[in-house]
Each structure stands twice: as C-alpha cells, then as structure tokens.
Amino acid sequence: MELTAAAFRIKTGLDRVTAAAFTAHQCLLPVVHLPVSIYFHGGGMILNGPDTIFCHEFCENFIRFGPAILVSVAYCLAPEHRLPVAYKDGEDALLCGGNTAYNVRLRSLDMDLALVKIQGTILDQPLFGGIEQIDSEVEFADDRILPLSVTDLIWELALPLDADRDHEYCTPMVRGSHNAKIGSIGRVIV
Secondary structure: OOEEEEEEEEOOOOOOEEEEEEEEHHHHOOOOOOOEEEEEOOOOOOOOOOOOHHHHHHHHHHHOOOOOEEEEEEOOOOOOOOOOHHHHHHHHHHHOOOOHHHHHHHHHOOOOOOOOOOOOEEOOOOOOOOOOOOHHHHHOOOOOOOOHHHHHHHHHHHOOOOOOOOOOOOOOOOOOOOHHHHOOOOOEEO
8 A cells, every 4th residue: 555644734832843644545535534543652752753763654554554644743842842832732733633642632622623523542652650650660660671760851851840750741640630531531542
C-alpha cells in the first residue's frame, strides 16, 4: 500500500505547533468521511516529534490498518515550554480535526467539539508516576533504556516550576478537579 504524508501547521498561542498527516494513497479518492486519529508522540514531553524515526514509522504502520487519516502532532517541548503547554497544543490539534493523549482527552470534555466524535483514546506507553514509587519503578530503576533517574529528570523539566511528582499531570489518581472527569473519557487502550 502506498502512503502519502503531508505536513501542515496548526496555529497556537505559542510560536507554532506542526503536524504530519498520514493516509494511505487509496484514501485520497473521493470519500465523504474518513476517521481521524491524532497521535501524540512519546519522549517524556522533552524529546521527539513526528519526524523522529520511531514516531514516523509508528504512524506509517498504524495507517496500514484501514482507510483513515492519522495526524501526528509536534507539540512544544519542555523545559522551554513546561506543562501544560503540550496539553494546550493538543487541544488546538483537536480543534483542527500515553500522557499527552490522556490529558488532551480529559481537557476535551470541556471543549465544544460538535463536529468531532471521539471514539476512544490509545495511551501508547504513557509516562505517569508519583512521589511514592510503584513496584515496577523500583524493579527497573536501573533500566538501560529508561532508568528511574531519567524519568525523575523528565518530570523535573516538564512539570510547572512549583509542582512535584504528585501533580495531576504526572499522577492521574491524585485528588484534584480532574477526578470527576476521568470516568467520562470513554474507551481507553493502554
């Protein structure tokens, strides 16, 4: 199947958010409606983007499953743009048709999305964690790919300056205004 990728800009209150749109070549035929999936790349809010090879290849492989459009959003990264900037960029991406996907989906509950019907959310290796370490964090503290010291640094760079690891951006189960919304986000695949 031949793939076509097109790049475009999404205007935000910041400098810019870029995105890459992927679709199978055959999907370019006249079709009334195509499902749209929005992909927020991994990288702990400090690394990567649609042009990173593993993100690009993920999008190419994802789109092979059927006629659809996949939009891969390049949101602003920390530490230059601390959270919630990436989530606000995600909101702007929603208006244009793992952790960022979760928070954007949570925020979407308060948005006027009359023309958009969200069917579900895929959390691809979401990065969450609080001050108290869970068993897997202790077990894999010295992991060669993502050791605990790196996740600690990611959160130090990404969270708002006055926040700790028990902030709602880092720990979904912490008490806060978002708790009442969690049950309304619909289907989620992790």
